[in-house]
Structure formats: structure tokens, C-alpha cells
Amino acid sequence: xxxxxxxxxxxxxxxxxxxxxxxxxxxxxxxxxxxxxxxxxxxxxxxxxxxxxxxxxxxxxxxxxxxxxxxxxxxxxxxxxxxxxxxxxxxxxxxxxxxxxxxxxxxxxxxxxxxxxxxxxxxxxxxxxxxxxxxxxxxxxxx
Numbered sequence: 001x002x003x004x005x006x007x008x009x010x011x012x013x014x015x016x017x018x019x020x021x022x023x024x025x026x027x028x029x030x031x032x033x034x035x036x037x038x039x040x041x042x043x044x045x046x047x048x049x050x051x052x053x054x055x056x057x058x059x060x061x062x063x064x065x066x067x068x069x070x071x072x073x074x075x076x077x078x079x080x081x082x083x084x085x086x087x088x089x090x091x092x093x094x095x096x097x098x099x100x101x102x103x104x105x106x107x108x109x110x111x112x113x114x115x116x117x118x119x120x121x122x123x124x125x126x127x128x129x130x131x132x133x134x135x136x137x138x139x140x141x142x143x
Contacts, residue, residue: 001028005101010133014126015111018070029107030074030098036066039113041086044094044122046079053097053106053128054080056141060121066112072096080125083110095125097132104133 001024003009011028018025019033026032042062047054067085069092080095097106106129110116117123120143131138 004028004103004105008102008135010103010130010135011105012126012129012133013105013107015066015068015109018068018107018109026073028100028105029070029096030077030105031070031072031093031096031107034069034071034092036068036112037085037088037090039064039066040088041065042067042094042110043084043086044081044110045084046082048078048080051078051080051097052138053125053132054095057081057121057125057143060119062110062119062122063115064113065110065115067092067094068109068112069093070096070107070109074098080106080108095129097129104135106130106133 045059047057077096077098083094084091095108128138
């Protein structure tokens with residue numbers, strides 16, 4: 001944690017990294033995880049138009065994945081996008097980011113199956129998340 005907060009490093013938590021069963025990780029991420037249900041199609045929607053990670057990215061579908069969810073517990077966290085599970089009809093936060101001291105943290109919950117990584121918009125969100133966490137310039141989305 002010291003590497004992030006004091007040394008200014010970035011942390012990108014993918015899928016179930018939010019469910020590390022560690023209070024320290026929950027606090028770092030600013031969330032409480034909610035377990036997934038069945039593997040099913042997911043809509044990704046409500047992308048934050050103001051944030052450089054999701055700016056210019058619209059609604060898209062992930063063919064099959066677990067819908068891990070998170071309840072944001074830290075008021076400093078910014079929601080990046082939400083997901084809806086097609087079969088369960090459950091809406092959930094799917095991605096968020098937060099600044100921690102000198103560092104940055106991003107949580108992205110899709111990614112249990114290969115399906116999310118086959119979607120160009122999600123690959124772009126992952127790429128931009130890494131750049132943002134490392135405080136690098138993010139080029140505009142051309143998709």
C-alpha cells in the first residue's frame with residue numbers, strides 16, 4: 001500500500017482482485033465486493049463521459065462473463081461504468097477509480113472469461129486504466 005500512497009505507484013485490479021478477502025485491499029479499492037451469479041451476457045453502460053478512462057466510449061455488450069459487482073464505500077471514488085446482467089437483470093458498478101495519496105487505483109470487474117477482452121471498447125478501457133493509474137497521457141478513443 002505504501003508504494004501506492006507514498007511512492008505514487010498505480011494499481012489496476014481486474015475482476016476478482018477486488019475479492020481478496022483482505023480489509024486492506026477493500027479499503028485501498030474503496031469498495032465492498034458483491035459475489036457474482038451465473039456466467040451470462042452483460043451490458044456495459046453509463047460510461048463516465050468526464051473521465052479520461054471512459055470518455056468517448058458508449059454502451060457495449062460482453063458475450064459471456066461473471067458479473068462481479070462492488071458497492072463503493074469511499075466517497076472519493078469515481079464510478080467509471082455500470083453493468084447489467086442479462087439473465088439476472090442485476091445492475092452493478094463495473095468499474096471505478098480513486099486517487100490514494102500520491103498514487104492511483106482502478107478497479108475493473110469484467111474479466112472472468114476471455115469474452116470481455118475480445119471487445120474493443122473493453123480493451124480500450126483496460127489500456128486507458130493502466131495509463132491513468134501510471135499518470136501517463138491518454139490518447140482519444142478512435143473506435
